[in-house]
Structure formats: C-alpha cells, structure tokens
Amino acid sequence: MATKTNANKGGLDRLRAALKSGEAANVYIFHGEETYLRQHYLDQLQKLLVPAGFEEFNFHRLNGKGLTIQELTEAVEAMPMMAEHTLITVTDLDLFKLDERSREQLIEMLKDFPDYCTLVFVYDLIPYKRDGKMKKLAAALDSAAEEVEFCQQERDQLLRWLKRRFAALGHDIDGVAADHLLFTCGTLMTELVPEIEKIGAYAKGQNITVEDINAVADPVLDARIFDMTNCITAGKYDEAAKVLSELLRMQTEPIAILAAIGKELRRLYTARIALDGGKDRFWLKQLWGMSSDYPAKLLLQAARRADRSWCQRAVKQCQTLDRRMKSERNMDSEAELKLFLMELSER
Numbered sequence: 255m256a257t258k259t260n261a262n263k264g265g266l267d268r269l270r271a272a273l274k275s276g277e278a279a280n281v282y283i284f285h286g287e288e289t290y291l292r293q294h295y296l297d298q299l300q301k302l303l304v305p306a307g308f309e310e311f312n313f314h315r316l317n318g319k320g321l322t323i324q325e326l327t328e329a330v331e332a333m334p335m336m337a338e339h340t341l342i343t344v345t346d347l348d349l350f351k352l353d354e355r356s357r358e359q360l361i362e363m364l365k366d367f368p369d370y371c372t373l374v375f376v377y378d379l380i381p382y383k384r385d386g387k388m389k390k391l392a393a394a395l396d397s398a399a400e401e402v403e404f405c406q407q408e409r410d411q412l413l414r415w416l417k418r419r420f421a422a423l424g425h426d427i428d429g430v431a432a433d434h435l436l437f438t439c440g441t442l443m444t445e446l447v448p449e450i451e452k453i454g455a456y457a458k459g460q461n462i463t464v465e466d467i468n469a470v471a472d473p474v475l476d477a478r479i480f481d482m483t484n485c486i487t488a489g490k491y492d493e494a495a496k497v498l499s500e501l502l503r504m505q506t507e508p509i510a511i512l513a514a515i516g517k518e519l520r521r522l523y524t525a526r527i528a529l530d531g532g533k534d535r536f537w538l539k540q541l542w543g544m545s546s547d548y549p550a551k552l553l554l555q556a557a558r559r560a561d562r563s564w565c566q567r568a569v570k571q572c573q574t575l576d577r578r579m580k581s582e583r584n585m586d587s588e589a590e591l592k593l594f595l596m597e598l599s600e601r
Contacts, residue, residue: 265402272400273298279400280367282374285382286404290443295402296343296374303339303372311335318347318375323359330363330371338370345376349395350385357391364398375399406441409433409545415443416450420462423454427462433548434464440474441545475506479514480552482595483522487559491599498595508587509579512594516572523565525550525557568598 272278278299284292304313312334316326326344334340352360367373384392395401407415413432420427427435439449449471457466473481478497485494501511521542528538535550544550557565575594579587 265400266404268400269295269402273302276302278302278372280369280372281364281395281399282372283377283382283395283399283401284374284404285377285402288404288406288443289378290447291404291407292376295404296376299372299374300341303341305337308335308337312337312340314340314342316342316344318344321347323352323356323363327359327363330373331368334370340371341374342371343374343376345378346380347375348380349375350383350388350391352391357388361390361394364394367398407443409436412436412441412443412545416446419447419450420454423450424460425454425457425462426460430548431462431464431467433546435462435467435471436545437549437552438467438471438473438477440476445474475501475510475514476518479511479518480549480556483515483518483598484552484556486595486598487522487556489559489599491596494595494599495592498591502588502591508591509576511591512572512576512579515594516569516576519565519568519572521553522557522560523562523569525553526560526562526565529554529557530562571597 268279269282273295282299284296286292300309300313314329314332316329321344326342326347329342330340332340349360384395386392413429416427416432416435435446435449435453439446452470453462453466456470457463478501482494482497485491485497498511502508524541525538528534535547535554538544538550538553539547542550571594575590579585579590
C-alpha cells in the first residue's frame with residue numbers, strides 16, 4: 255500500500271495519482287459539498303480494491319451513528335477473503351466528538367493499521383471539522399490518513415465535463431450555453447446530472463441552446479432571485495411578483511428568499527458602482543469570486559437600468575426587513591415579502 259502523507263494539501267491530486275498507480279492509501283477522509291465527485295472516487299476505489307463478485311466479503315459499509323471503535327477495529331482486522339484487500343466506508347462518524355477512550359482506541363488502531371485494508375471516513379450529512387485542541391488525534395490522522403475535500407469544480411473543468419456528458423447523449427454544448435446552464439442550475443455536479451439528462455432528452459438539435467435549457471431546467475434559488483430583481487429593474491413588477499409567488503408556492507422559506515434577495519441587491523449595487531467607476535465585468539467577477547464573467551455581464555446589464563441611490567436604498571430596506579423577520583414574533587413574512595417587492599418596484 256502507498257505511504258501515508260499529510261492530508262492538508264493536494265489530497266484529490268494524490269488520490270488520482272494513487273488510483274492511477276494502483277496503490278491506494280490505507281486511510282482516507284472524504285468530505286466536501288461535491289458529492290458526485292466523492293461517489294465517483296469511492297467507486298474507483300471499490301473497482302481497484304474489491305474484485306467483482308466478492309463485495310459481500312471484502313467491502314463493508316458502516317454507519318457512524320452508534321458505531322464503536324471496537325466494532326470498527328474488528329472490521330479493519332478482518333482478513334480479506336479470496337482477494338488481496340478489504341475496503342471499509344464509515345459514514346458520518348464525527349472523529350473529533352469521540353469520547354477520550356474512543357479517541358485513544360482510534361489512535362492505537364491507526365498506529366498499527368493492516369496493509370490489506372483501506373478505510374474511508376465519509377462525511378455526508380455532517381461537516382468535517384478538525385478540533386485543534388485534540389492534538390494527539392489530529393497528529394495521528396495527519397500521519398495515517400489522506401484528507402480529500404471534494405469542492406465545486408472550476409469553470410474549465412465543468413465545461414469539459416458538461417461536453418462529455420452531453421456527448422454521451424448525442425449532443426454538443428458551447429461555452430455560452432454551458433455558462434447559462436451553470437448560472438441557471440448551479441455548479442454542483444450532483445445537481446447538474448438530472449438537469450443534463452432532461453435537457454438532453456428535450457433538445458431536438460445536436461447543439462444545446464439557451465432555449466433548450468430554459469424550457470426544462472429547474473433554476474436554483476439564486477437564478478430565480480436574479481430573474482426577480484432583473485424584472486424589477488426592467489419595470490416588470492407583475493413578472494417579478496410571479497417569481498415570488500412560485501417560490502412561496504414551492505414552500506421556500508421567506509427568510510431564505512429574503513437572504514437571496516439581499517445578496518442579489520448587494521451584487522447589483524456593486525455592479526452600479528462598477529459602472530460609475532468605469533470598471534468592467536472582470537473586476538466584478540473578481541470581486542464576487544465568480545467562476546466566469548457570464549453572471550457579471552448579466553449583472554452589469556441589470557445595473558444599467560438602476561441608479562445608485564435606488565440600489566443603496568434597496569439594500570438598506572432589505573437589511574431592515576431582515577432584522578424585523580428575525581426579531582418580530584407572529585410576523586406575516588410572506589405578506590411582508592410581497593410588500594417589500596412592491597416597494598422595490600416604486601422606483
């Protein structure tokens with residue numbers, strides 16, 4: 255098995271290299287929001303370590319809830335059957351919330367870990383948070399485990415992936431349509447997969463178009479809120495109200511809607527500042543950490559229809575309503591949101 259290295263940097267690169275060389279590490283910690291990638295690499299580990307047909311004997315999936323370190327140790331020490339390796343996944347075991355005795359048992363297990371076993375701690379429903387106060391456990395994990403964080407991918411990586419996914423469905427997608435898809439549906443691969451399937455099934459031509467995406471894709475909240483504020487700056491209050499009604503009908507929490515509106519208004523304000531200061535979309539992209547300049551370009555287009563004083567007033571009004579929603583009891587939040595939308599439209 256491969257030598258264990260510090261898990262803090264380049265974990266995903268080292269995982270890829272290990273899979274390519276055929277030598278997986280003994281212990282991994284998988285965490286991060288990009289669950290599609292996480293599952294992909296779990297599948298790759300299984301393919302590398304567990305021969306087809308022998309999963310029942312050599313691939314053990316454990317739930318962290320209620321799991322004792324003694325039970326985990328017994329699973330780790332179980333010899334492989336008719337194979338060279340075993341693979342164990344433990345989902346949602348919060349390592350830094352173990353009691354002292356369990357931590358000591360875990361540290362001892364990591365010190366004398368069998369070469370034939372690969373153990374993966376998977377963080378799915380709970381976040382992975384290291385506790386610097388637990389120095390012995392942190393040091394044991396640093397020396398024994400590879401930490402791999404699955405983050406949202408960069409634009410170039412996503413574009414290549416989108417092209418491959420659509421190619422498998424008999425379609426092609428260019429940069430403009432791909433940017434619109436990422437803006438509309440978000441950049442998490444897990445959430446993009448079903449959207450790609452729908453769009454691929456709907457599209458008639460070989461090239462995926464913006465119209466194909468708009469016809470069947472389910473926009474993320476940020477995209478719907480952009481549509482709403484864009485309608486407001488364009489003087490289309492009825493269309494903005496329709497977006498709000500749809501969100502409320504989908505039982506989206508009013509406070510979540512307001513938070514998204516607040517973020518969009520702040521972005522719109524900075525876009526207006528950019529226009530007044532002679533800044534371009536690349537400045538705006540850098541300011542907000544956008545993966546491409548596509549959303550920055552849309553923001554600037556919307557900001558051209560709103561003056562600076564309106565943007566400033568809208569942000570302040572949103573902050574005031576946010577404080578009220580969080581502090582006042584028995585507030586009709588839906589009615590207040592609708593009233594706020596009307597106030598924004600009175601330009």
